[in-house]
Each structure stands twice: as C-alpha cells, then as structure tokens.
Amino acid sequence: MMGGSSTKKNMFSRLVPLLTSLARRGLAGWFIAIGLIMVIAIVVMTMLAPWISPHDPSAIEMGPLLSPPSSQFPFGTNKLGQDMLSRVISGGGIMIQVALLSVVICMAGGIPIGLLSSYTGGILDRILCLIMDSIYAFPGLVLAIAIALMLGRGVVNMALSIAVVYVPSYFRVIRSQVLSIKEMAYVEAANAIGAKGHTILSRYILPNVIPSIIVVATVNFADAILTAAGLTFIGLGVSVDIPDWGYDLTVGRTLLTTGVWWVIAFPGIMVVLLALGFTLMGEGLSELWNPRLEQ
Amino acid sequence: MIEQTNAESHLLTVNGLTVEYWTRRGKIRAVENASFTLDRRETLGVVGESGSGKSTLGLSLIKLVPYPGRIVSGDINLEGQNIRRMKDEEMRDVRGRRISYVFQDPMTSLNPVEKIKDHFVELIQTHEPKVSKTQALERANQLFRDVGIQEERISDYPHQLSGGMRQRVMIALALALNPSVIIADEPTTALDVVVQAKILDLLNTLRDRYGMALILITHDLSIVLQRSDKIIVMYAGRIVEYASSVDLYSSTQHPYSQGLLNSIPNIELIDQKLEAIEGSPPDLLNPPKGCRFWPRCSFAMPECRIEEPPLFETKKNHLVRCYLYKDETNDQ
Amino acid sequence: MTSDEILRVEHLKKYFPVEKGFLERLLTTSRRFVKAVDDISFSINKGEVFSLVGESGCGKSTTGRLVVRLIEPTAGQVFFEQKNITEIEKGAFREYRRKLQIIFQDPYASLNPRMKVGQAVGHPLEIHHLEKGDEERKKVLEILQRVGLTPPEQFINLYPHQLSGGQRQRIAMARSIILNPEFIVADEPVSMIDVSLRTTIIDLMLELRKEFDLTYLFITHDLAIAKYISHRIAIMYLGKIVEMGDKNEIFSNPMHPYTQALMSSIPVPNPERKRKAIELKGEVSSAIDIPKGCRFNPRCPYADKKCKAAEPELIPVKPNHLVSCYQTKA
Numbered sequence: 017m018m019g020g021s022s023t024k025k026n027m028f029s030r031l032v033p034l035l036t037s038l039a040r041r042g043l044a045g046w047f048i049a050i051g052l053i054m055v056i057a058i059v060v061m062t063m064l065a066p067w068i069s070p071h072d073p074s075a076i077e078m079g080p081l082l083s084p085p086s087s088q089f090p091f092g093t094n095k096l097g098q099d100m101l102s103r104v105i106s107g108g109g110i111m112i113q114v115a116l117l118s119v120v121i122c123m124a125g126g127i128p129i130g131l132l133s134s135y136t137g138g139i140l141d142r143i144l145c146l147i148m149d150s151i152y153a154f155p156g157l158v159l160a161i162a163i164a165l166m167l168g169r170g171v172v173n174m175a176l177s178i179a180v181v182y183v184p185s186y187f188r189v190i191r192s193q194v195l196s197i198k199e200m201a202y203v204e205a206a207n208a209i210g211a212k213g214h215t216i217l218s219r220y221i222l223p224n225v226i227p228s229i230i231v232v233a234t235v236n237f238a239d240a241i242l243t244a245a246g247l248t249f250i251g252l253g254v255s256v257d258i259p260d261w262g263y264d265l266t267v268g269r270t271l272l273t274t275g276v277w278w279v280i281a282f283p284g285i286m287v288v289l290l291a292l293g294f295t296l297m298g299e300g301l302s303e304l305w306n307p308r309l310e311q
Numbered sequence: 312m313i314e315q316t317n318a319e320s321h322l323l324t325v326n327g328l329t330v331e332y333w334t335r336r337g338k339i340r341a342v343e344n345a346s347f348t349l350d351r352r353e354t355l356g357v358v359g360e361s362g363s364g365k366s367t368l369g370l371s372l373i374k375l376v377p378y379p380g381r382i383v384s385g386d387i388n389l390e391g392q393n394i395r396r397m398k399d400e401e402m403r404d405v406r407g408r409r410i411s412y413v414f415q416d417p418m419t420s421l422n423p424v425e426k427i428k429d430h431f432v433e434l435i436q437t438h439e440p441k442v443s444k445t446q447a448l449e450r451a452n453q454l455f456r457d458v459g460i461q462e463e464r465i466s467d468y469p470h471q472l473s474g475g476m477r478q479r480v481m482i483a484l485a486l487a488l489n490p491s492v493i494i495a496d497e498p499t500t501a502l503d504v505v506v507q508a509k510i511l512d513l514l515n516t517l518r519d520r521y522g523m524a525l526i527l528i529t530h531d532l533s534i535v536l537q538r539s540d541k542i543i544v545m546y547a548g549r550i551v552e553y554a555s556s557v558d559l560y561s562s563t564q565h566p567y568s569q570g571l572l573n574s575i576p577n578i579e580l581i582d583q584k585l586e587a588i589e590g591s592p593p594d595l596l597n598p599p600k601g602c603r604f605w606p607r608c609s610f611a612m613p614e615c616r617i618e619e620p621p622l623f624e625t626k627k628n629h630l631v632r633c634y635l636y637k638d639e640t641n642d643q
Numbered sequence: 644m645t646s647d648e649i650l651r652v653e654h655l656k657k658y659f660p661v662e663k664g665f666l667e668r669l670l671t672t673s674r675r676f677v678k679a680v681d682d683i684s685f686s687i688n689k690g691e692v693f694s695l696v697g698e699s700g701c702g703k704s705t706t707g708r709l710v711v712r713l714i715e716p717t718a719g720q721v722f723f724e725q726k727n728i729t730e731i732e733k734g735a736f737r738e739y740r741r742k743l744q745i746i747f748q749d750p751y752a753s754l755n756p757r758m759k760v761g762q763a764v765g766h767p768l769e770i771h772h773l774e775k776g777d778e779e780r781k782k783v784l785e786i787l788q789r790v791g792l793t794p795p796e797q798f799i800n801l802y803p804h805q806l807s808g809g810q811r812q813r814i815a816m817a818r819s820i821i822l823n824p825e826f827i828v829a830d831e832p833v834s835m836i837d838v839s840l841r842t843t844i845i846d847l848m849l850e851l852r853k854e855f856d857l858t859y860l861f862i863t864h865d866l867a868i869a870k871y872i873s874h875r876i877a878i879m880y881l882g883k884i885v886e887m888g889d890k891n892e893i894f895s896n897p898m899h900p901y902t903q904a905l906m907s908s909i910p911v912p913n914p915e916r917k918r919k920a921i922e923l924k925g926e927v928s929s930a931i932d933i934p935k936g937c938r939f940n941p942r943c944p945y946a947d948k949k950c951k952a953a954e955p956e957l958i959p960v961k962p963n964h965l966v967s968c969y970q971t972k973a
Contacts, residue, residue, distance in 0.1 A: 201752035210740035223757035503698035533910035576867035587842035
C-alpha cells in the first residue's frame with residue numbers, strides 16, 4: 017500500500033461500489049461503511065502527510081511557543097513551537113504500525129493455537145484454556161505494561177506486548193466456534209469421505225470461523241491503538257524524534273494543568289476517531305454476520 | 312367466485328387476507344387473498360409445503376405475524392366481530408381466550424424455569440384476574456384429565472416431561488380459557504407416530520366436547536384428509552383448492568393437489584407407483600408471472616403464464632384456482 | 644456367511660456415558676449409560692435396500708454411523724465384504740471410506756457453507772489422490788448431471804445457500820457416489836425435504852442403485868417410505884431389533900405388538916379409511932433406564948409375567964421373518 021496516486025485511484029474505484037452495497041444492507045452496513053471511511057481517511061492522511069502537512073512537523077520554533085489555535089496554526093503550537101496540525105497529520109504512523117503488527121502477530125499465533133486446541137481437545141486443550149483464561153483475567157493495559165517493561169521500547173516490542181494480551185480473545189472466540197462447528201453434519205461428512213484432521217481444519221472449519229476472527233481483529237485494532245497510546249503515555253513508547261500522537265498525549269497531559277488544552281486534545285481526538293472507526297466496523301460486521309434474534 | 316359470506320353466520324370468516332413480509336431484499340407476499348369460513352365442531356385443515364404461507368396464515372389469525380410481516384388487507388371476523396381492526400390491547404384479550412394457538416415446538420414454548428402449574432395460573436389469572444389461585448389450579452387439574460396426563464405431573468418442570476406430554480400441556484394451556492377456535496401448527500411433527508395419533512384424536516374429542524372449531528396446519532396431507540372436515544391447499548401463498556376432505560380425495564382438481572396426493576406413499580397399497588412434482592417451490596421474491604404453479608404443471612396452458620387464475624367454484628363448496636376448470640363453474 | 648452378503652453386523656452395542664453432575668461425581672462411583680444400540684445383529688445382501696425403521700431415539704441413526712465407523716462401537720463387530728472392519732486401525736480404514744458412504748438427514752447442515760458445489764463434490768477425489776484438475780472437473784460435471792442437476796456447469800460455482808433443500812441433497816448424493824462406492828447408508832435422506840419432492844430423490848436413489856450396483860442401508864421413521872423402497876426391513880425399539888424380515892411378509896403379517904401399533908397409527912391419505920389406531924400405554928422409556936425383561940413390556944397390551952422377567956430373543960418364525968416376542972403364535 018505504498019505511494020503513487022494511480023494506486024489510490026484504483027482503490028477508490030473499487031471502494032465506491034463496495035460502500036454503496038454496504039449502505040444497502042441496513043444499519044449494520046452503514047456502521048461498516050462509516051467505520052471504513054474513517055479508518056481509510058486517517059490512514060491515507062498519515063500516508064500523505066509529507067505532502068499535505070502545512071509545515072515540517074518536527075521543525076521547532078515555527079511560531080510562538082504554546083500558542084492556542086489561531087488562523088496561522090489551527091491546532092496551536094506546543095512547547096517546542098512545533099505546529100500541532102502538522103504533528104497531528106503526521107503522528108499516526110507509529111500507532112497504526114504498532115496496531116497492525118500486533119494484530120498480525122496475534123492472528124499468526126492465536127489462530128493456529130485456537131484451532132488445534134479446540135479440535136484435538138483433551139489435556140492439551142485443558143492446559144491451553146487455563147493459560148488463556150489466566151492471561152484474559154489480567155487487565156490488558158497492566159499486562160501490556162509489564163511485558164513492555166521487560167522487552168523495552170520500540171515498535172516491535174510494543175506490538176508484541178499488545179499481541180500477548182490479545183491472543184486469549186482470539187482463542188476464546190475460535191474455540192467456541194470450533195466446538196460447535198465440530199458437531200455439524202458437514203464435518204461428519206468430511207470425515208465420512210476420508211478427510212484427515214488437518215484437511216478438515218483448514219478447509220471445513222477455518223473458513224467458517226473466519227468471519228468471527230475478522231470481527232475480533234477489528235476490535236483488536238481499536239484496542240491496540242488505545243493500548244499503544246497508553247504505553248506511550250507512561251513512557252514505554254518509541255523515541256521522541258518522530259511525531260507521534262502517543263507522545264503528544266503524554267506531553268499534553270502535563271500541560272493540561274496549565275490550561276494548555278490543545279496539545280492533548282487534537283491528538284486525543286484522532287486516537288479516538290481511529291479506534292472508533294475500527295469499532296464501528298467490528299460492530300457492523302458482527303451484526304451483519306450474526307444478526308440479532310429480533311429479526 | 313366466492314360470494315361475500317355473511318359474517319354472522321359462521322364462527323370465523325376470513326375474507327381476502329393478504330400478508331406481506333417487507334424484508335431488506337424486497338416484499339414477499341406470504342399469503343394472498345385468502346378466504347374461508349369455519350364453524351363450531353368443524354376442523355379445517357391447512358396443508359402446504361415450505362413457502363406455502365400456511366404458518367403465516369395461522370399466525371395472522373391471532374395477529375402474531377413476526378416482524379417484518381404485516382397484514383396488508385382483508386378481514387378476519389370472529390363471531391361477527393372484525394378482529395383485524397382491533398388494537399393491541401383488545402387483541403391481547405382475544406389471544407388465548409377466544410382464539411388459541413398451539414405452537415409447533417413445545418420445548419421452546421414453555422418456560423423452562425417455571426413449573427407447569429405456574430404456567431396455568433399465570434395464564435388464567437392474566438386474562439381473568441378475579442380467579443383465585445386455587446380455582447385456577449382446579450381448572451388446570453380438570454384440563455389435565457381432559458388431555459390425559461396424570462395430575463401429579465402438574466408440579467413438574469417442562470424438561471421432566473416427555474415430548475408427547477409437553478405437547479399435551481400445550482393443548483391444555485390452549486384450552487384453559489375456553490376459546491372458540493384452536494389453531495394447531497404442526498402439532499405432531501416432533502412426536503412419534505403412535506403419540507401423534509393419540510394427540511390428533513384428542514384434539515378432535517375436545518373439539519366436540521367443548522364445541523370449538525379446530526384449524527390444523529400441517530404439511531402432512533394424510534393427516535388432514537383423515538381428520539379434517541374441510542381442507543385448504545396452499546401453494547406459494549395462494550389457496551389453490553378449498554373443499555371438503557371427502558371431495559378433495561375423490562375429486563382432486565388442482566394439479567398441485569393431485570401431485571401432492573400422488574406423491575404420498577400409502578401404506579395400505581401394494582406396489583404403489585409414486586409420482587413426483589417436477590421442479591421446486593418458487594422464490595417468493597421473484598415469483599413466476601401468472602399462476603404460481605405453472606412452471607411445474609403438466610397441464611399448463613398459455614393463459615396460465617399471463618394472469619393468475621381466480622378461484623372457480625366447480626361445485627358447492629369446492630373451489631379451485633385453475634384455468635382447467637373455468638368452464639365448470641357453478642356460479643349462481 | 645454367504646457370498647451374497649455385503650455387510651454383516653454382529654452383537655453391535657453403543658453405550659454413551661451420561662454426564663454426571665458435580666455432586667454425583669463426588670458421591671457415587673457408578674456410571675450410567677444411554678444404551679443407544681444394545682446388541683443388534685443383521686446382515687445385508689449385495690444390491691439390497693435394507694430399511695432400519697423406528698421412532699426417534701430407537702438407535703437407528705447411531706447404527707448407521709457405527710456401520711461406517713463415524714463412531715466406534717462399545718462392543719460387537721461389523722463385517723464388510725467378509726472383512727472385520729471394526730478391528731482395522733483408523734488410518735488403514737480410510738481406504739474403506741471409498742466403498743462405504745453415508746448421506747445425512749439435514750441437507751442444510753451436511754454441506755460446508757464455505758465450499759462451492761464443485762469443490763465439495765470433487766473433494767473426495769482429491770482426498771483419495773484420484774483425479775485432479777481438469778480430470779476432476781470433468782468427473783464432477785458428469786456426476787452432477789447424473790444426479791439431475793443440469794446444466795452442471797451452472798451449479799459448480801454456486802454456494803449451498805443459493806440452492807434449495809432438494810438440490811442440496813442431490814449434491815450430498817453426488818459427493819457420496821463420486822468415489823464409486825458399494826454401500827451407502829442413507830440416514831433419513833428425505834425427511835427434511837418437501838413431500839412433493841421426496842419421490843424424485845427416492846427414485847434417484849433407486850436409479851443410482853441400478854446404475855452403480857449399490858446396496859443401501861436406509862434409515863427412516865416413515866414406515867410408508869420404507870414399504871415403498873425396501874426389500875427387507877428391521878424395526879427397532881429402544882436399541883434393539885424387534886422384528887425383521889422380508890418387506891412384504893412383515894407388512895402383510897406384522898407380529899410384534901410394537902410393529903402392529905406403528906402400522907395402525909400411520910395416517911392413510913384417505914378420509915374414508917377411519918383407522919382405529921392400536922393404543923399403547925405411556926411413552927417410550929428412557930434409554931438410560933431400560934425396563935427389565937422385554938423392553939417394550941410397559942407399553943405392551945399383551946405383556947405378562949414372562950415378558951417382565953427376561954428379554955426375548957430375535958428368532959425366526961418363518962424363514963424370512965424374525966420376531967422377538969413371547970406372545971407371538973409361532
């Protein structure tokens with residue numbers, strides 16, 4: 017998903033029919049469409065940052081220090097005189113990377129473990145359930161902090177600590193799905209035609225579990241973003257050279273007591289919007305694929 | 312054509328009932344222009360396969376068609392009163408007290424955490440608040456005797472009873488308020504054949520004893536032929552034939568009815584040659600133009616594809632929706 | 644064992660343990676079982692349609708699954724083409740799956756919702772390393788045509804939810820016969836299909852039988868269908884076979900009180916035939932607490948002391964008619 021405007025035109029041309037068909041699917045479709053638009057808008061903004069941000073986000077003393085939003089600097093400036101608008105436009109990169117990486121790691125680990133454990137059952141399943149439940153019982157942020165403390169700073173480490181916290185969610189969802197799918201006649205039929213265990217898992221069970229996985233993934237994203245912000249907040253984020261919402265949130269928090277609200281507010285809103293976008297998508301997909309009983 | 316029947320002369324008169332489901336993908340006409348009458352001590356059998364609209368018809372009589380369904384037109388007259396126009400509160404009084412419904416699956420219709428006796432007390436006291444708990448229980452015991460369950464079982468929970476007993480409890484609950492009409496929707500599908508026979512006998516006995524009318528909704532043509540006085544055959548939301556059970560059997564007219572009759576294995580025949588109806592029921596979102604049945608009909612004529620046939624009365628009280636009979640009408 | 648026999652079942656049993664509640668587990672050591680199949684024996688000849696008839700809970704579906712080893716027996720043996728297949732190790736049994744197939748009751752549940760029709764029907768070929776690619780596609784089209792889904796090209800890229808119940812059942816059948824099996828267990832194949840369409844599916848099964856030289860174990864609760872389609876039938880009650888033999892013989896001369904009650908209760912599509920159903924007391928007992936003696940005795944109008952004391956054997960009353968009852972006049 018790099019660069020050129022031609023790729024973007026391609027994406028848009030496929031996007032419009034997708035959105036219109038979603039809008040036709042009722043409220044759930046709207047949720048997904050809106051969430052998708054929000055997420056894509058923010059991601060695109062971050063990617064286009066070098067071209068669209070009015071000033072260099074890292075350049076200091078662009079204007080008066082700590083000046084409130086004005087016509088020259090619509091989002092104000094921070095302690096170093098950096099333009100907040102430019103920082104907000106460019107600051108999403110780290111967060112998005114961390115969230116994306118954590119989801120990928122989570123899936124890579126959680127899906128096979130979940131599938132294998134629930135399909136084979138027995139002692140292995142019992143042990144894994146115990147482990148997963150224990151991790152799940154921990155408040156997510158606390159656990160992430162603990163792991164981040166052990167691993168140190170950096171995008172990958174942040175992603176890893178978030179991933180570990182989230183694996184149990186995939187595990188649980190996959191497990192409950194697999195347990196019910198295992199009993200279905202089409203799995204029996206697969207057995208009857210002679211399919212081996214791994215074939216049944218990969219071609220009969222996994223494809224039917226994927227919708228739930230995707231829903232968990234969207235919530236995973238939202239949570240990862242907030243957790244990444246949290247980790248950065250307490251100083252376990254990445255280094256300070258690159259503009260980063262998490263960092264601005266941290267700095268902005270101490271400034272808040274002095275009445276300087278704009279340094280925390282705007283990055284904060286962006287974080288919330290990004291997380292909201294994913295959550296809306298997750299809600300919409302969940303409603304679409306598992307509609308509520310009223311209907 | 313059907314004469315506009317005098318609403319007061321029958322216990323239940325339904326005229327031109329049309330029910331639609333307004334789904335996201337479009338409108339589905341589940342029932343179109345259904346008309347029939349029913350008197351006391353009469354059993355009406357409504358028979359049809361999947362998509363025929365028979366369950367929707369039954370539910371519409373007590374106005375419990377699930378969302379996104381709605382009754383679009385037509386009249387439902389119970390003892391001279393038009394219940395289609397009733398508001399919700401009035402309708403709540405009708406349900407259970409004047410028209411009762413026995414659902415298909417007794418397991419999900421009974422509250423698993425309530426004892427059977429509580430089901431009765433709650434039901435009776437909701438509709439007749441002046442009745443005391445003791446009186447309600449007395450009535451429940453009488454009903455248990457009617458349906459043939461031992462009185463002690465009234466203190467059980469639903470899961471402690473067998474399928475057949477649960478269905479009998481449902482019937483007893485349906486009788487509790489002395490309704491004029493009982494609608495039984497596939498009352499025996501979940502039961503074994505021996506119990507099935509008992510339950511159906513029971514329904515008819517109670518019908519006679521209490522002077523009620525009974526509507527049997529089922530896909531099983533054998534059951535309605537043996538146990539109802541008159542039968543409505545439904546296909547894709549339309550009534551395609553309406554006749555007494557004797558007439559329907561001895562002079563089956565609509566090609567669908569014929570096909571249905573010929574596809575049922577009859578245990579009393581030796582070397583029976585079964586026939587099938589080619590094709591499958593239509594997609595109600597995109598039904599065929601003209602007669603709904605023409606794609607599967609071996610007698611289809613050009614006019615069948617253009618416009619839907621009306622109901623022709625071929626003899627007194629035998630109506631059939633088919634152009635094959637357009638010249639045989641018995642119009643007054 | 645005659646050379647005509649393709650399948651033989653001997654003293655087959657399947658007991659399912661009953662889950663115990665927490666306290667029960669602490670305080671008692673006894674195990675309770677659902678005796679779904681409790682010692683049955685029968686044989687099926689090549690080319691035959693053998694129906695296993697009974698109400699829900701009698702053990703007929705469990706028997707079907709035992710025969711194709713979808714579940715393992717608690718006791719007893721199954722012989723297929725003179726070989727004892729119950730003793731074969733699971734891995735080695737895989738090749739038998741080419742010859743022993745099963746069709747399920749629910750056409751809505753027996754197809755993978757995420758597999759296209761073409762993939763589902765062709766999958767058995769891939770699993771057993773038979774045809775692949777173009778060859779596979781050709782065979783799939785051929786089979787789809789054979790089960791009446793024409794034109795077959797239209798169907799291979801569809802998903803199950805785009806098809807009707809009857810069409811799905813045909814696909815299930817296509818999937819079963821593409822490996823050219825010899826024996827098919829059909830577990831209530833038409834009970835979830837519209838009445839007017841049942842005949843087409845049953846006739847298809849009979850045609851396929853002739854064409855592919857198949858033998859069927861047909862499981863159903865519907866005596867009328869069993870009468871239409873089978874050569875021999877066996878009636879099951881609470882895990883045991885109570886009557887078995889040639890179809891015509893049994894229908895014209897049912898001897899077991901349960902069979903008689905069943906036959907009298909089946910509605911006949913004729914308003915003038917007011918049948919008097921034989922009344923049976925009570926309901927089917929639970930398969931956990933099986934009555935002592937003949938398991939039918941609590942409901943039987945003829946039960947006497949002998950019936951309550953010991954279980955009767957399934958013995959031949961005529962060469963092609965076996966009954967397990969003390970009260971039949973032999």
